[in-house]
Amino acid sequence: MKLNVSSEIGRLQGVIVHTPGREVSLVNPELKDELLFDDIVFEEDARREHLDMLDIFRAAMSADGQIFEITDLIRDCFQMDQQEARAFFVEQLIKRYPQGNLHTVKKELLTLPPDELLRFAIEGTTAKRNFILNPTPNLLFTRDLAAVVNNNVLLSRPAKVARIREFLLMEILVRYHPLLAGLQPNILTIAEQETIEGGDVLVASKDLTLIGMSERTSFSGLMTAAEGLLSNGVKTVLAVDIPKQRSSMHLDTIFTFASRDECLVFPPAITEREKNVVRLSNENGAVNAEVMPSLKQALEECMEHSFTFINCGGESRTNQFREQWTDGANVFALAPGVIVGYERNTNTFNALKEHGYEVINQFNFIEEYQDSPFEPGSKKIAIGFEGNELCRGRGGARCMTLPISRES
Template structure:
């Protein structure tokens, strides 16, 4: 089976990654906000750190797939390649018909499919594609004359968790919160539509739906319970549409409860998985500031294709105990609960771990206080270097999309 994920902790078998590329080097200070970055990682070091991350997974028996490689296999077919180039240009909001033709020719001249995919990811600079004198000039060409790119780079791509999510044996293909990240989902669209290994995968959400939903907010707590963050990036309308699709419009779902966690709408609490991840059957890393009473929405299937939504206010520990049917829930606070330490390590995704099997997780080296506390709680950690990767504000879970976990 190409997709099978019913848990956050069952043994990881196959994962999708994206090795950072030239899109990182196309970041400049003046356009950081536009591209949703706070700093500029050093690419060579970031790639080295990412390779170490991938090797930890391989050393633990995980099959590692890369986004650009899957996509390049898809566009080996000339007809699909032509369609992709046309759609890519359209979604990049290139308006001048003469420019469209020049970009099409430029991309068609890249014969190696991996290089072509990488170029669409890294962004096309104006000095790569001389504008020349057009018979027709669009006002937008003149207004944006100082901007160096014809098509924007996609530096957030190495956070493969967000453009889609694996839910059971299906995927949720997302409409991203920001225009900047919206184009990232085009690769998943083509892979799950055309790649021989993945083309039969069913969807419970699609990128043309009108409401934002991102994968960092989607956690498979069990085969019957799905947690979804209502966050800066995932709207309540998106969660409600996902619930309706799961309960009423797809077959074979085991999920009977969806928990909507209302979390602060800020950069530091970007997604649910930045403040809360599962590390063992009964153990979770958390940001201490979500330990107090939470507003949680219990969503279940009602009659006549209506949702039953029950609002509850209770501590996270009690929510988990109730829905996982356990009375031994352990919450492991990022930074040990100390305010300064927890704020610092939360900023560097101390609560964002990737579980490769129960009780074994991948963590960033720089979150040394949280890592020590995890070990004290009986959790085995695999530490990866993180000085550059962490500058993108995402941890090991953010950088990985599990495709298959053991049942």
């Protein structure tokens, strides 16, 4: 598999996900705010909904497409013969959780069997000793951990303490797992005092990347990432200033690509804002900055074709706010014009239908293509899947996916 992502819409070839497990059941009402959840999640239903989503992916991907569970990849890195990876994880864990006094159990952590070390990494518990960390329920949102941009991998740095361990696990995968070996020469990182998360990074084309300056991505983090990308093949970065609030924590919660020339948007934060976009380019070794009138105009100038912005929630203001809250704008493209999202966002799907999309539920799509290969291109399709438990964690289909390979 060629590790390369040069657009948001190229046919999906390889993706890293995490089907929720016991860690979400360890979130109690007293912990949920600290762990960035708005509600507690019922594990069994969340797992079923997530596995149903992956069945859609399998039906839509080509025969050689692959879905990787991040826990399987981490387990590979934690094998007893992978001492360098294990040591890196433990050392970084001690460093980044100084309040946990984990240095006192360093030897025990280094000798834990792979499954026990994995359990400790994700659930925060182990049978060996009575030392406990909080669980990592946000591992469900693998998108935030990194971003593959062309053949570069931009490692995220979290804004919230609750997510430190997940981002450390992603760093281990990038540095030590054979699957990601092709990306190792092009690792882009930012400084410890800066923050950036993958939900703010959208790959419009091989030449153009969008980065949101959000609640989770700092100005300095954005600029460092932009400089790295501009020095490694990307011609233009659009820096998009978005509201710094929980409901729009990342750019992809209010804006995603659906096809070559269509995007789903949350109007109050996208189409109704002006001069909140800066076009960054590399000129003679220096970053040049130009304020743009709007995101739509910036996209059209950079991509040299027109775009249609489709409103999340349709035309009703109330529905726009309601469905943005349940991730109506956070769709994930499996191929150009083939997208998946939570079926509960009915007004968003009606808006897509008005723009020529065939709206279909997960079961009908899987049934139609389980025996005959799916060939994208003949029609636009919007696939709805059940996510009543998953959306309690505040993330949609794009949030739950980390593509590492797409067709050009």
